[in-house]
Amino acid sequence: MARIAFERLAHGYPGSSAYALKPMDMVWENAGAYALLGPSGCGKTTLLNIVSGLLRPREGRVLFDGHDVTALPTERRNVAQVFQFPVVYDTMTVRENLAFPLRNRGVPAAQARMRVEHVAGLLGLAGMLDRRARNLGADDKQKISLGRGLVRDDVAAILFDEPLTVIDPHLKWELRSRLKELHRQVPVTMIYVTHDQTEALTFADRVVVMSEGEVVQVGTPEALFERPAHSFVGHFIGSPGMNFLPCAVEGDAALLPGGHRISLPRAYGPLTGKVELGIRPEFAALAQEGLPVTLRRIEDLGRRRIARVELQGVPFAATLPEGMVVPAEPRLALDPARLHVYADGRLVEGRG
Amino acid sequence: MAKPVDNRAWFLVLPVVALVAFSALIPVMTVVNYSVQDSFGNNEFFWNGTGWFKELLDPSTDLGGRFLDALWRTLLFSGLCLLIEVPLGIGVALTLPRRGWGVAASLVLLALPLLIPWNVVGTIWQVFARRDIGLLGAAVNGLGIEYNYAQSPLAAWVTVVAMDVWHWTSLVVLLCYAGLRAIPDAYYQAAKVDGASSWAVFRAIQLPKMQRVLTIAILLRFMDSFMIYTEPFVVTGGGPGNATTFLSIDLVKIALGQFDLGKAAAMSIVYNLIVLTVCWIFFATTTRSQSEAVQ
Incomplete structure (x- = not known):
């Protein structure tokens, strides 16, 4: 659990002097549900990868609870990430998949077992713990990805990178409400990247709207609707737009x-x-x-x-x-x- | 919807039937025909029934003992080649660069041995390993290690296996590399997030994702090494003694050296059946374990 802060954070990809992410300052409160919303190529995934440590920003600092983690690699940041396409370890059962992050960190087997069963219960995976993960549907695989983040009780934040892209429409709704429910039960900072305003507005307490590498507004869903800070927000949120x-x-x-x-x-x-x-x-x-x-x-x-x-x-x-x-x-x-x-x-x- | 039936369509298949008959069926039947007869030259043939097969499969006979010896040598050779080439191929594939100019450079370098004809590979190694003028042979002997593939069976085996590793590991590398490249980045990122060590990444992601290409690589390398002929024939000629006389070399000795067409035909049929059986068992078990995993 952590409060995440950015100080003069900016990023550009090698070989280009242009900013993929323009300099910004922002604070995400502990246990908040945030959504990064914007069209493809607006820099939201870049920002997410900077938080998880998969990318190192060109300028500025990232702070978790006041500690500078800018130079820390992913595995030492205690973040969990759910990717666009479900990642499961093919040869393992659901149980082994969920236990994998704990095993890698040397958590005792008995304790790991308890955590895995607890998380499986939260996610509705309890009935399939001993099945092979590769045979499950995309929605269950995404739950496993999420579960691998939740099993670690020290996790600072869970990051979602458009996690519902490959999920069938009728399951999207169910997964989204389960996620919301989960956030109420497990007070952990959740950051959700999406280009779908419905997903962002239903999931998040606060929505960060991005456009062309710039954060154009941070606000509650109501604020985005009623007082768009930028014409981009007006156009992007609402259908039809402002x-x-x-x-x-x-x-x-x-x-x-x-x-x-x-x-x-x-x-x-x-x-x-x-x-x-x-x-x-x-x-x-x-x-x-x-x-x-x-x-x-x-x-x-x-x-x-x-x-x-x-x-x-x-x-x-x-x-x-x-x-x-x-x-x-x-x-x-x-x-x-x-x-x-x-x-x-x-x-x-x-x-x- | 009723499909129109016109039996004249069978005529369209005729050219293929004729071609297959000419190129495969007739030669195979000729071999089958030889295998049940004995010849004493002058194109005189005598009916021998299953005699050759009985003799071949009975190790107490001259022919049977010879066949069994060659079979063990061939199996040992295939086993050694697989044991060295597969782990080495995986290892090299893991260390290849993923992007940049190094990719093209290393792939071209790796592909080079694959482009060299078998008999040229044999000739290269025959010279390379010679103790008097060969770079490798002279160097090893210069280090004080007695190495002469023309006299020592061990040296001959080392040479033949090293030659196969040199020639064919690249194939395993290229197949594994293709398998590795097909793994989406998200898997590696997820493994990082999960705090996996590089060994855990290998066990949990890379090896399972390479399973299909490895099946193909092992199958190809087994068939090829089990049927190897040209390279050891050029380098050692099956010697010293019979130390590197593999099934294929023995077969040619019997068929063309001694002109025992009946024995050789029976032997080649058994040889062929062994290759088919081993490949079938291997393929069936690996694909079954894969399809079980999918269901």
Whole structure:
């Protein structure tokens, strides 16, 4: 169990001066459930491998409970890692697989046996301890990978590198809830890398959103939804993602394309760069009153309907309220409390 | 859906049947034909039934004793070759570089002996191991160790086995290397996380993942070494005495040296059946243990 901190951490791969991971400072609290979320190639796996020690960062330090572990190899860091593709030792039984990390560390057999049975119980593997690991399904193999991390009672953190990639959809849900349940029973720091927002938002207490080697926001799932710190977060989280409208801001009013003026909940000072107004489709609805828009199409998502419209040529997604007949001259009503102003992609804090 | 049946399609198979008959079936039947007869030259043949086979399988007879001796020598040779080449091949494969220019360089170097024809390998070693002008032979004798493959059976065996190791270990190395390269990185990373020593990595990951290629390597090396002919024939000619007279060399001595076609035919059939049986047993047991593990 450990509190993990990064100090001016940065990494670049050999042969390239560019950063794969831009300099950053961050703290992950002990026993937290964190998700690293971002598209492929955003640096989340790089960060994970730095934590586990498979990669040594080019700059900065990694601290576990205040101890500098930057130079320590993986095997001396007490971390466990579950990989994208299930890794089991083919020739061993489930029991031997689970006992492997303990055997390597010279834990007495009786103690190892107890730990293995305890962990097998937690993971629902108790009934198959004496089966050959290679014959099991991908979901059970992933449980074994996870179990090899859990058997060590000194484990500082468990890292998951897109662990559900090869799991059948109907088992994904079950495994995810079991993982969440497990985190409640075993208070260990868990770090979960994924590009799937549903996985990240359901698993984590705090989500670290990354883009192009940079951490763009760390926050609770609600915060990411309600106050995206960056337009990337707005786009990436939610489906469909946040709408962004180019605008000019004067005090507590925004001037939209087409000359429409709407009032904002907060006042803003002078802004530079590309200024945009952001609002989630959930808080923008087609209505009788509001901004005139052109309707392009309706998407029926089953539980709700999304209207794809254009506002002065800017594509925009809005909610079509339940039971509403598509109006002949559709207009757009925005919930003023949910309007955010972005300058060059970053959220601007308003006053009041 | 009913499939259209047209028996004329059998005609399409005819060329293959003819070719196989010509290249395999007829020669084999000729051997079978010889094996039940005795010849006294002048193309005169006499019916001998299973006589040669009985004699061959009875060690108290002249032919049977000779056959058994050669069989033991061949088995010992195959056993030695496998015992040296397989562990050595695995060891070398483990130490080969995984990336960079060293990969291509070492693979090319390793492949070189495999490209040399058998009789050339024999000639190379015949000269290489000579005590008067051979680099190896002269050097060993220079160190004060008595080494003469033309006189000492032990020296002859060392030479023949060393030659096979030199020629064929590369094959085992290349197969094992391919097997090792197929192991995903995640396995090594997981082993690191689990704190495995390099021996544990070898036992838990590398060896099991090489199982299939090793099956092939052992099978190939067994068949090849069990049927070896050219290299020892060139180097020692089966000598000194009969010390390195393997089954194949003995077979040629009987067939072409003494022109005992009947004996030689019976012997080659038994020889062939031994190779088939050993390979079948080996293949059946290894694949069964693999498929059991999969179910």
